[in-house]
Every structure is written in structure tokens, then in C-alpha cells.
Amino acid sequence: MSGGEKPLADAIEAALIPLEHLTVHRDGNVIVARTSLNRSQRVALAGHIDTVPVAGNLPSRVEDGLLHGCGSADMKAGVAVQLKLAATVTAPAMDTTYVFYDCEEVEAERNGLFRLSRTTPELLAADFAILLEPTGGVVEGGCQGSLRAEVRAVGERAHSARSWMGRNAVHEAGRILDLLRRYEPREPEVDGLAFHEGLNAVGISGGVASNVIPDECVVTVNYRFAPDRSADQATEHVRQVFGEWEVTITDLAGGARPGLARPAAASFVAAIGGTPRAKLGWTDVARFDALGIPAVNFGPGNPSLAHTRGEHVALAAIGECEAKMSAWLGRR
């Protein structure tokens, strides 16, 4: 899906261009639509339009008020809210910037919001930002960082009928997996919210031919780290854990501290209600955080269902989120 967003970006652009209160910008498959009402404050509402790969969960279907399907929770529901607000809240209390971007579910370098934050940060300028990632309808503060690395076991090739002449790199990789099974993740509290780390293999690959002892096996690991640890500290930690093997960092995105005490975030939390909690998944609040823009996550859908075969979202939750956002945005 990531990388194939053009038809979606085309459709979003076509839907927004007729709206007279919005100025629409396009950059690749990123669409930015802004009001220009000279309000004293500006809020950015952002959502990504890609999903993880389909897992036998398309076509989507509605059943008993639930919308089932790949990406339903992460985050077509949030994007639907964005579109509805863009079309209906024509005179918001704050100037509003709607951001629809591509390639969030893949390596950070391809992320459309990251690209804009480097090339045209003025398009993203705001006093406060909300990512409409699935949060179960409550405000989720900050986010965990994400590091990906390849951990490489090496060996020596031989004919598999004389395996003792070589060294089996796949067998050796078993020691890497043993270490991952034994790993105890941290669960630190940061700015009053409880985070929960994880270090996991997300892929493994090795093998030359079916009669050859393999001389290389690569385990791809993903470290999700709490925002009390910097990207550099996370790198150091992973290198330490896998000290015995060659480690190549392939993707790294720092987290964001919750920072809910900042005025803009606090006012939004007060308006929405509920008890904020930590965002465990990495989201682009970290991107806004890096631009100096306070940001939180708030959107329909259960975050635990994201990236699962059984992904779904309640239609009522989408409506409820839209109603709350609409009331807050429209309020003077």
C-alpha cells in the first residue's frame, strides 16, 4: 500500500479543491489544505493515507455497526473525520490546516510529512497539532520512538551432506532469537504516563540453496522505545544487546514526550474530556514535536487492532470523534 497512494491523493485533492474556504497545496502524494481567516491561532489536523499490507481483510464490510477491513482503524476512520471537518467547518475558531500524507507505515525516510517538514515546513506551521491516529477516542500523549536494525549472523558455506565442513549461520541466528525471547522490556513512566517498550524480530531471512549450509542469516529487529530515551540512546542500547553480532541501523525515528502541560495541549484535553494515556505506537507527533509544535494523538478506533487481520472500527466512534472535533473547532 505505502508508495501506491496516488489514487487516494488524487481523490482527496479532487474533494477539497471545490471548497472555497480552503487553499489546497499538493506535493507528491501529500495534500495540505488551509483556511486563511487571520485567526490568532492555527491548528493542524494530520493523518496518513497508507495502510499496512492487506492480510486477507479486504474488501471491507460493515457488520453490526462495525466497519471491518485493512486500515479501517489505522487510519481511514481518522482520515474520514478530517475530510468531514474540512468540508463542514467552514468558519473555524482557529485557522485550520488539514494534512493528508503518504508512506507512514514504512521507513521514516519515505514519510511524506517528514519530507514536507524539511522542504516546506511553512505549510505545516501551527500553534498546535492533532494526529487523528486511532486512540480509542481518548487523548494519547507523546509517542514511543522506533528503531529498526539488521542483526547479521555469519557462517561458512558447505554442501549440506557434509555440514560439519561449514558453519550454519541460520543455526547461529537461533542465539539471536534466544536473546529476543529472553529480553525484558522496560515500562517507564514519562511525564506521568505509562509507556511500554518492546524489542522484536519483525523478519528473518537466510538460505542459499536447499543443499547448501547457509553462510548468512539476517534478523530484522524493531525496538520501540519510550520517550525518556533519545534516538542515540536507543541505538546504543540495541548495539549493546546484540554486541556479539554485526548490527546495521536501517531506520530510526525518535519519540516525543507527552508534554500535556503545554497550554494548547491542556486546553484540547479539557475540551475533549477523559483521562489521557501514553501513545505506544510511533506517530508523527514526533515530527511536529521536532518542528516545535505541541502535538497529541486523538482519533477513532482501538489502537490494539491496528495492523491485525481482524482490524475494525465502530461507525459510532467515527461520528463521535467528528462531533467532538467539530464542536471544539467551531467554538470561539
Next chain:
Amino acid sequence: MSGGEKPLADAIEAALIPLEHLTVHRDGNVIVARTSLNRSQRVALAGHIDTVPVAGNLPSRVEDGLLHGCGSADMKAGVAVQLKLAATVTAPAMDTTYVFYDCEEVEAERNGLFRLSRTTPELLAADFAILLEPTGGVVEGGCQGSLRAEVRAVGERAHSARSWMGRNAVHEAGRILDLLRRYEPREPEVDGLAFHEGLNAVGISGGVASNVIPDECVVTVNYRFAPDRSADQATEHVRQVFGEWEVTITDLAGGARPGLARPAAASFVAAIGGTPRAKLGWTDVARFDALGIPAVNFGPGNPSLAHTRGEHVALAAIGECEAKMSAWLGRR
């Protein structure tokens, strides 16, 4: 290489057709050339024309009397001896059948000799067969069997930021690899020759996306078993070893007992000299064995170098093999 033998088969066919003492048959990329001298005995000399995948060891080169390159030992050298004998031994003491076949380095189902043994076994009919696989210039008796299986670890997908919501199949596969590292192979003596088994991972694969806890990981294992164990017994053993996981047998080829006491084999061993030893790699002696034809392995090249990056063969060894075979074939 396996599957791409057509140009080689074309060249072999073109080289043999002009030879008046041979009748040439072609079946796909298998070439069979036979003398018809009404001798009381017939011997088959067989060799495969494919190699394992290239491993940075092409183009081949000659250095200090050694021919380096992919397939030099396994088994271009033996095939070269076959071709030289076919061209020069015009009136052998025994009728001779030269067999050049494809797809030996891949799953048994694709093996050209296997195909002929089912479709036109009369072309392979002989009183004795010699496979010119690399044996270091001594006679190697019998061969070990080979079984390939996929051992599957399953889990449950989840977003990698909330890994504890899923079950990581790649981590689980670490237990399969632990078992392989701990496995102690048998080294039985069969018909007086010492065999040496092996159970190895030859491949591993798992992973959905870089932010998803994988729900499946497949370890491809290769069991090389001594000929005192039947194909069925080998299957039973592998199912027992991996009893905890789903096992799918993907390829199975039984071995062959040495049987050097049989008259045809004994006479060849006596003519060639040296002390016979066990063939550890699977070869098509098993195929001839299944057709009721006694068969041994005898060819130039060190079998330990087969399937390695540093594969090579001494030019002198090729000449020596050809001289011994030529003397034996020519003798009345």
C-alpha cells in the same frame, strides 16, 4: 543453473551425434548415447550437467594446474571425462551407455534421470552403473538419502509497538533452531563403510512488514540420512524430532546401501584400486539402485569442495580418472 541446461544439452548432443559408434537419444535436456556392439555386459556412465547457484566463482580460471569455478568439481570434471571417453573409446569391452542429465541440484521431482527412470527405463538398462560425481579419485559406495521439510512456527500478528498483544512466530522459530544446534547426528557403519548423517536448516523465512509481529516463520531443514534408514524411517524420524511443530515434507530421496560385494561393483573396485569409502552426498546411484542396477560413484574432484565458493579441481585428477576409466572400458 538447474532448469537452464538447454545450451549445455544442445552442445553435448551436437558433439555426440557425429560419433558413428553411438546412437544418441534426447529427452528434454537429457542426452543418452549408447554403443550397440552386442557385448555380454553393459555399463552406464552418468553425470549431471547442472550446478548449484554461482557464488562469485565465475568465470572459471586455471591457476597452478587447478581449474577454479562453480561446478568445476561437481561435476563438470566428471562430465568432461564422460565426453572424452564417449569420443575415444570406440570399441569398449562392454557396451556403454553415456547419460547426461539435468536438474540434479534441485528437488528430486525435477531430476532428469528420475524422469527417464519412469518414462523410458529401457534407455538406462545396464548391468552396472558408475556416477562420475566427485569422489577424489577413489570409489565411493552407496549414498546417503536426503529429505527436505518445512517446519512451521505460527504466532499471532500485532502492531510491533504493542508486541505483547501478539505472539512472535520468528521468536518461536528460535526454539526450532535451538533444537537443530543441539541435534547429535548418527554416524553408523553400513556394509563396512562409515556414514555420517546431518540435520540442518538450509533456509529460514518470516516477516510481514517491518512494524508487524510476524505470525509465521518457516524453517527449511535438510536431513541427510545413512542408507540403513529407509525414506519412510527418515520421515518418521524428522516428524518425531519436530513433533511440536507442523512439518511438511517437500522432497525425499532414499539412499543406497554400498553393496560393493556384488560382482560388477567388486570387479570395478579391483580394477581401479584404492580403498572404497562411503558416499555422504546423495547421488543418483540411488536411482540406479531403485532400478535394480548396482552402482558406485567414481570421479575426479574433492567432494568436500562441492557447493563451496572456493570449488576447484586438479587438471591432473581429470586426466587420471579418464586414463583409468579408458583402460578399464577398453579391456576385454
